[in-house]
Amino acid sequence: MKNIPEIPGCINCISNFKSVFKNLSEDEINKLSFDKGCDQYKRGTIIYNEGSRMTGCYCVNDGIIKLYKTGVEGKEQIIRFAKKGDIIGFRSVLSNEAACTSAKVIDDAMLCFIPSVTFFELVENNAKFSMELMQMTCRELGEANSYITDIAQKTVRERLAEILIHLKNDFGLDNEGVLQISLTREELANIVGTATESVIRLLSEFKSDALIDLNGRKIKLLNIPKLIKTGNIYE
Amino acid sequence: MKNIPEIPGCINCISNFKSVFKNLSEDEINKLSFDKGCDQYKRGTIIYNEGSRMTGCYCVNDGIIKLYKTGVEGKEQIIRFAKKGDIIGFRSVLSNEAACTSAKVIDDAMLCFIPSVTFFELVENNAKFSMELMQMTCRELGEANSYITDIAQKTVRERLAEILIHLKNDFGLDNEGVLQISLTREELANIVGTATESVIRLLSEFKSDALIDLNGRKIKLLNIPKLIKTGNIYE
DNA sequence: CGTGTGATTGACGCCTGTCAACGTCTGTGG
DNA sequence: CCACAGACGTTGACAGGCGTCAATCACACG
Numbered sequence: 001m002k003n004i005p006e007i008p009g010c011i012n013c014i015s016n017f018k019s020v021f022k023n024l025s026e027d028e029i030n031k032l033s034f035d036k037g038c039d040q041y042k043r044g045t046i047i048y049n050e051g052s053r054m055t056g057c058y059c060v061n062d063g064i065i066k067l068y069k070t071g072v073e074g075k076e077q078i079i080r081f082a083k084k085g086d087i088i089g090f091r092s093v094l095s096n097e098a099a100c101t102s103a104k105v106i107d108d109a110m111l112c113f114i115p116s117v118t119f120f121e122l123v124e125n126n127a128k129f130s131m132e133l134m135q136m137t138c139r140e141l142g143e144a145n146s147y148i149t150d151i152a153q154k155t156v157r158e159r160l161a162e163i164l165i166h167l168k169n170d171f172g173l174d175n176e177g178v179l180q181i182s183l184t185r186e187e188l189a190n191i192v193g194t195a196t197e198s199v200i201r202l203l204s205e206f207k208s209d210a211l212i213d214l215n216g217r218k219i220k221l222l223n224i225p226k227l228i229k230t231g232n233i234y235e
Numbered sequence: 236m237k238n239i240p241e242i243p244g245c246i247n248c249i250s251n252f253k254s255v256f257k258n259l260s261e262d263e264i265n266k267l268s269f270d271k272g273c274d275q276y277k278r279g280t281i282i283y284n285e286g287s288r289m290t291g292c293y294c295v296n297d298g299i300i301k302l303y304k305t306g307v308e309g310k311e312q313i314i315r316f317a318k319k320g321d322i323i324g325f326r327s328v329l330s331n332e333a334a335c336t337s338a339k340v341i342d343d344a345m346l347c348f349i350p351s352v353t354f355f356e357l358v359e360n361n362a363k364f365s366m367e368l369m370q371m372t373c374r375e376l377g378e379a380n381s382y383i384t385d386i387a388q389k390t391v392r393e394r395l396a397e398i399l400i401h402l403k404n405d406f407g408l409d410n411e412g413v414l415q416i417s418l419t420r421e422e423l424a425n426i427v428g429t430a431t432e433s434v435i436r437l438l439s440e441f442k443s444d445a446l447i448d449l450n451g452r453k454i455k456l457l458n459i460p461k462l463i464k465t466g467n468i469y470e
Numbered sequence: 471c472g473t474g475t476g477a478t479t480g481a482c483g484c485c486t487g488t489c490a491a492c493g494t495c496t497g498t499g500g
Numbered sequence: 501c502c503a504c505a506g507a508c509g510t511t512g513a514c515a516g517g518c519g520t521c522a523a524t525c526a527c528a529c530g
Contacts, residue, residue, distance in 0.1 A: 069384045072393075072467050077384040094366075095373035100380055123366065127359050130369070131329075134358075137372045138330035144379035145335055149304045149312040151386045152428025156486070158307075185509065193387025195487050200510060216495095216509090232307050391518070420477065430519050435478060451477090451527095 017085030063109025252320030298344025
């Protein structure tokens with residue numbers, strides 16, 4: 001018999017991650033725990049595709065998911081990453097539109113599936129939860145706006161430096177200063193919005209300038225203040 | 236004595252524009268009408284600035300507002316426009332952050348000011364309104380994501396063609412086919428994310444190619460299908 | 471009539487995308 | 501154990517899109 005992984009109760013996640021669910025009542029949490037599904041997904045698995053109808057949303061219990069859009073000629077544009085405690089797909093559930101991004105696992109993940117009905121019930125019956133959700137969306141929108149400004153105005157070099165800092169802030173460094181997220185050069189390019197070759201060349205330059213050190217996909221940040229300066233980051 | 240413009244009652248706006256307020260009860264509408272302020276603003280007036288604390292949000296009764304961020308070296312990046320029936324600034328009110336954009340009048344406007352308190356009351360007490368608001372935010376977020384992908388992947392030429400189509404969809408054409416929004420070349424550049432000179436050159440090219448006709452700030456769309464093709468627009 | 475803002479045009483060159491070739495690593499199958 | 505395929509990373513050459521600078525023109529306004 002297969003070794004079924006232990007399904008985490010919602011109560012644990014909520015206390016551990018300070019998620020958007022933090023304002024749920026005990027009853028609501030229990031119902032959520034009961035209604036939800038939970039599964040493990042290997043790197044490379046696609047959770048849902050742009051344009052598909054969502055029947056619910058997912059809460060990330062562990063792992064990393066990349067959310068991306070497919071642009072002209074199939075080139076992917078990474079919009080953001082989701083990690084422990086984040087929820088994905090709820091945007092489409094709420095606005096009742098087809099998914100506007102695709103979601104793919106890039107670090108083995110454990111996801112909980114929350115059916116639309118359950119989600120809607122919470123939104124409608126718990127004003128605090130609803131407010132929390134809205135604030136999250138608003139913050140995300142604010143970030144999207146900054147992203148737009150950056151991509152429109154900054155050079156590729158600046159954007160790459162900036163992304164490295166953002167990745168540090170979102171995923172942290174290990175005790176050697178290595179970014180705790182592993183991306184291919186192509187994925188880096190698809191965040192920055194440039195060609196793979198450009199990323200490679202610029203990373204080499206950063207290395208020559210002693211801003212970073214490279215070891216395969218491991219990127220060690222050596223000089224964070226200078227990276228911030230290179231990225232023209234002010235806030 | 237100065238001729239004070241008639242303050243529009245909320246009830247009229249709501250029935251005319253199908254705004255987010257459409258689900259308010261009669262009592263709520265009356266309270267909103269009572270609490271709100273209303274003022275006229277001339278082209279060029281700044282409603283609020285990026286980074287400022289909002290004490291409420293604005294509902295556009297008439298005119299056009301541009302929402303923009305100030306990027307590196309003070310260059311402005313236009314995020315979106317707001318017109319009749321739209322509300323602006325509520326994002327910052329809800330998430331209780333400083334305004335992430337500045338708002339400037341580009342077509343003489345009439346705006347109603349809704350104090351934070353009033354707005355919060357509505358959100359907390361009217362689940363339908365709250366849901367409507369959230370859906371609006373979600374749609375906006377979806378658009379922002381598309382925008383990111385476009386800016387990151389398309390050429391300036393494609394983006395300019397696309398923007399012209401978007402402006403047509405949002406503001407319409409007069410009976411001669413002229414875009415019903417008047418923008419400087421610099422503003423066009425600040426939407427597309429390019430230099431003013433590039434916009435000028437590309438507009439000239441579009442004119443040579445009989446895609447558009449130019450007369451000062453008036454842009455007449457001559458060949459919309461071809462513009463769509465030039466912009467690589469699919470949906 | 472001077473001033474200022476916006477529009478236009480030309481020259482110039484760098485940043486960046488594209489193409490092509492090659493190196494590296496991993497896993498698979500014979 | 502080795503050969504091979506396939507994905508990923510790297511490097512070089514090259515062209516052209518696009519930003520920058522500068523000069524000039526057009527037009528409105530006090």
